[in-house]
Amino acid sequence: MEKTLRIVVDAMGGDNFPQAPVEGAVQAVKASEGFEVILAGKEEILTEELKKYGYTGERIRIRDCREVIEMAEPPVHAIQTKKDSSIVAGLSMLRKGEADAFVSAGSTGAVIAGAQVIVGRIKGIRRSPLATLIPTEKGVSLLIDCGANVDARPEQLIQFAQMGSIYMENVLHIKEPSVGIVNIGAEDEKGNALVKETIPLLRERKDIRFVGSVEARDIPAGGTDVIVTEAFTGNVILKMYEGTASMFKRMLSTTLKSSVRGMIGGALVKPLIKKALSAYDASEHGGAPLLGLKGLVVKTHGNSKAAEIRNSILQCRTFYEENVNGKIEQAISGGEA
Amino acid sequence: MEKTLRIVVDAMGGDNFPQAPVEGAVQAVKASEGFEVILAGKEEILTEELKKYGYTGERIRIRDCREVIEMAEPPVHAIQTKKDSSIVAGLSMLRKGEADAFVSAGSTGAVIAGAQVIVGRIKGIRRSPLATLIPTEKGVSLLIDCGANVDARPEQLIQFAQMGSIYMENVLHIKEPSVGIVNIGAEDEKGNALVKETIPLLRERKDIRFVGSVEARDIPAGGTDVIVTEAFTGNVILKMYEGTASMFKRMLSTTLKSSVRGMIGGALVKPLIKKALSAYDASEHGGAPLLGLKGLVVKTHGNSKAAEIRNSILQCRTFYEENVNGKIEQAISGGEA
Numbered sequence: 171m172e173k174t175l176r177i178v179v180d181a182m183g184g185d186n187f188p189q190a191p192v193e194g195a196v197q198a199v200k201a202s203e204g205f206e207v208i209l210a211g212k213e214e215i216l217t218e219e220l221k222k223y224g225y226t227g228e229r230i231r232i233r234d235c236r237e238v239i240e241m242a243e244p245p246v247h248a249i250q251t252k253k254d255s256s257i258v259a260g261l262s263m264l265r266k267g268e269a270d271a272f273v274s275a276g277s278t279g280a281v282i283a284g285a286q287v288i289v290g291r292i293k294g295i296r297r298s299p300l301a302t303l304i305p306t307e308k309g310v311s312l313l314i315d316c317g318a319n320v321d322a323r324p325e326q327l328i329q330f331a332q333m334g335s336i337y338m339e340n341v342l343h344i345k346e347p348s349v350g351i352v353n354i355g356a357e358d359e360k361g362n363a364l365v366k367e368t369i370p371l372l373r374e375r376k377d378i379r380f381v382g383s384v385e386a387r388d389i390p391a392g393g394t395d396v397i398v399t400e401a402f403t404g405n406v407i408l409k410m411y412e413g414t415a416s417m418f419k420r421m422l423s424t425t426l427k428s429s430v431r432g433m434i435g436g437a438l439v440k441p442l443i444k445k446a447l448s449a450y451d452a453s454e455h456g457g458a459p460l461l462g463l464k465g466l467v468v469k470t471h472g473n474s475k476a477a478e479i480r481n482s483i484l485q486c487r488t489f490y491e492e493n494v495n496g497k498i499e500q501a502i503s504g505g506e507a
Numbered sequence: 508m509e510k511t512l513r514i515v516v517d518a519m520g521g522d523n524f525p526q527a528p529v530e531g532a533v534q535a536v537k538a539s540e541g542f543e544v545i546l547a548g549k550e551e552i553l554t555e556e557l558k559k560y561g562y563t564g565e566r567i568r569i570r571d572c573r574e575v576i577e578m579a580e581p582p583v584h585a586i587q588t589k590k591d592s593s594i595v596a597g598l599s600m601l602r603k604g605e606a607d608a609f610v611s612a613g614s615t616g617a618v619i620a621g622a623q624v625i626v627g628r629i630k631g632i633r634r635s636p637l638a639t640l641i642p643t644e645k646g647v648s649l650l651i652d653c654g655a656n657v658d659a660r661p662e663q664l665i666q667f668a669q670m671g672s673i674y675m676e677n678v679l680h681i682k683e684p685s686v687g688i689v690n691i692g693a694e695d696e697k698g699n700a701l702v703k704e705t706i707p708l709l710r711e712r713k714d715i716r717f718v719g720s721v722e723a724r725d726i727p728a729g730g731t732d733v734i735v736t737e738a739f740t741g742n743v744i745l746k747m748y749e750g751t752a753s754m755f756k757r758m759l760s761t762t763l764k765s766s767v768r769g770m771i772g773g774a775l776v777k778p779l780i781k782k783a784l785s786a787y788d789a790s791e792h793g794g795a796p797l798l799g800l801k802g803l804v805v806k807t808h809g810n811s812k813a814a815e816i817r818n819s820i821l822q823c824r825t826f827y828e829e830n831v832n833g834k835i836e837q838a839i840s841g842g843e844a
Contacts, residue, residue, distance in 0.1 A: 244694075244696075279692075307754055307757070307758075317691060320691070320698070320699035320700075321699050321700050352743065354654060354657070354738075354739055354742040354743065354746075355616075357581075359581075361657065361739070362657035362658045362739045363657075363658050365739075385746055386742070386743040386744075386745075386746035386747040386750060387746035387747070387749055387750040387753075388750060389747065389750055390747075390750045390751045390753070390754035391750065391753075391754060401691075402691055402698070402699045402702075402740065403739065403740060403743055405691040405723070406689065406691065406723040406740055406743055406744060406747075407723075407743060407747055408723075409691075409722055409723035409724035410723040410724070410726065410727075410743075410744055410747035410748060410751065411747060411751055412724050413723060413724040413725060413726055413727045413728065414727045414747065414748055414751035414752060414755075415751060415755070416724075416727070416728075417644055417727035417728060418751075418752070418755045420644070421644075421783050421784075422759075422780070422783075424783070425776070425779050425780055425782075425783040426776060426779075428779065429779065431775050431776075431779065432775070432776060432779050434772075434775055435772045435773070435774075435775025435776035435779075436772070436776060437772070438768050438769070438771055438772025438775070439762070439763060439768075439769055439772035439773060439776055442762050442763075442765065442766065442768065442769050442772075443759070443762055445762075446758050446759075446761070446762040447758075
């Protein structure tokens with residue numbers, strides 16, 4: 171019999187705990203087989219919350235831990251001092267082999283710092299990048315690294331391209347995913363020192379379908395499966411996307427309330443716009459994995475609702491079914507041979 | 508009597524030449540006194556175009572040049588080989604003291620490369636950054652550097668902050684403009700090596716009202732007058748802003764055409780949305796100056812219409828009336844004393 175996958179969910183993280191992580195776990199076990207969920211957090215709170223969904227099966231259990239890392243705490247200090255927090259306890263279970271994956275909507279800084287320090291990287295992996303699926307007009311692109319390690323080196327970006335390709339091919343089932351590098355022009359001679367040094371290395375690789383530079387202007391339109399970048403730029407891209415989208419929504423909302431004409435027209439078009447915007451809802455794809463770790467760590471949005479937690483749990487299952495970590499290990503050791 | 512300001516306009520650049528630059532020049536001289544315009548380009552084309560606007564005064568003249576730098580040409584090569592192009596001829600007039608300012612909607616790369624090589628920098632200025640006014644919910648922010656020199660050093664970013672402050676104070680008349688640095692978190696210890704090294708230097712300066720880190724998510728909402736960043740990141744910010752805005756407009760347009768309901772509602776709300784969007788029209792502020800040069804070089808959008816060229820010409824006048832270059836020179840030499 172195959173080993174049952176064990177997924178720890180940080181039940182004390184994000185804006186909507188304990189409801190979102192607990193309800194998300196219940197939805198996930200009802201939706202699919204082959205894994206169990208360990209809710210990490212204060213036992214009495216989680217027991218109480220679990221009762222609300224009438225789940226009495228054995229696929230969800232609780233790992234009691236008494237501390238909580240707040241969103242605004244300095245991450246490294248929090249990881250070092252709050253050993254009995256849901257984040258440190260959950261990541262430690264991965265390190266000890268007591269669990270296979272960890273999903274958290276908690277402090278991004280603490281999850282990233284903790285994952286690197288506690289879980290550890292696959293042999294040969296130099297950095298563990300945060301890979302976020304961003305919705306585009308043509309579907310979805312994987313932006314990697316979007317915030318884990320700043321000041322990366324070319325050889326690290328090559329590994330991001332390899333890992334991103336494996337992820338998109340196996341988890342999103344995109345055959346021979348295209349890979350682009352974020353640049354400030356279309357030609358190979360454009361860019362900063364890092365990009366100019368990385369492009370020829372990417373062109374050499376036979377395991378990467380490199381399609382050249384991607385300008386930020388073209389990212390929302392989509393078309394490239396994996397978009398490789400250094401984490402500072404990646405984070406700026408992600409946040410500009412979110413910030414501009416929010417600004418537009420506010421502008422639209424204010425405009426449609428500003429006059430009788432706006433309100434009448436708004437009543438007609440709002441449901442249509444809402445539907446169109448739902449195509450840009452990142453939560454249906456689950457969270458952002460930190461790739462290259464011994465184990466899987468998935469960071470979901472701080473404001474995740476139950477659906478995003480559920481989808482992140484199911485994403486972990488696909489990740490293991492498709493043996494993504496095994497494939498990453500093979501690609502990296504093959505690349506170094 | 509005061510010297511008359513001489514502004515060269517690249518009349519062979521951008522998507523809409525010769526109409527936009529010629530009409531923009533005519534509009535500018537009709538709108539205001541105290542300067543003359545030199546249209547650089549093929550004389551016969553420009554003479555013909557000028558006739559359309561019935562301008563017969565002496566404040567617009569033509570500098571005949573026979574070559575045209577195309578938008579897609581490799582910039583450095585174009586600058587080196589096309590000596591008789593409107594860009595090289597115009598910039599050379601600045602160097603020789605035959606003109607004071609140059610406005611172009613042509614190839615950004617050629618204008619930036621040419622400006623650095625041909626015009627030269629004010630003594631003490633290490634880099635000449637491209638400074639773009641970006642519209643925000645609260646007004647406008649100056650993003651500096653948004654594309655001229657990648658891989659800047661901390662001392663260069665300090666100069667960007669100084670020059671940006673002087674520009675906003677004198678050209679946009681914002682008293683004691685606030686200055687932020689693009690970062691991936693709010694705290695001083697966040698960021699890449701460049702940002703972490705620059706922040707304490709910015710905090711030390713008495714001539715800069717430094718307000719700390721600005722996250723990309725908050726840029727569209729506005730509130731910081733001068734946003735300092737290295738050119739790679741700055742270009743990515745600018746292009747993500749444009750790309751996301753375009754995506755939203757397409758989404759909206761498609762949605763309002765997708766059904767009868769959408770079309771009826773759309774007929775009501777479209778004029779309102781169009782009006783709200785016009786607040787985000789960058790062209791009313793003119794173009795993006797390259798600061799720190801001996802002379803003023805202003806890059807306008809490639810798709811500039813006459814109004815943007817007109818506003819860019821008027822922007823040059825304010826720049827000189829307020830003696831921005833003199834103030835930059837003073838600030839830089841003061842900072843080095």
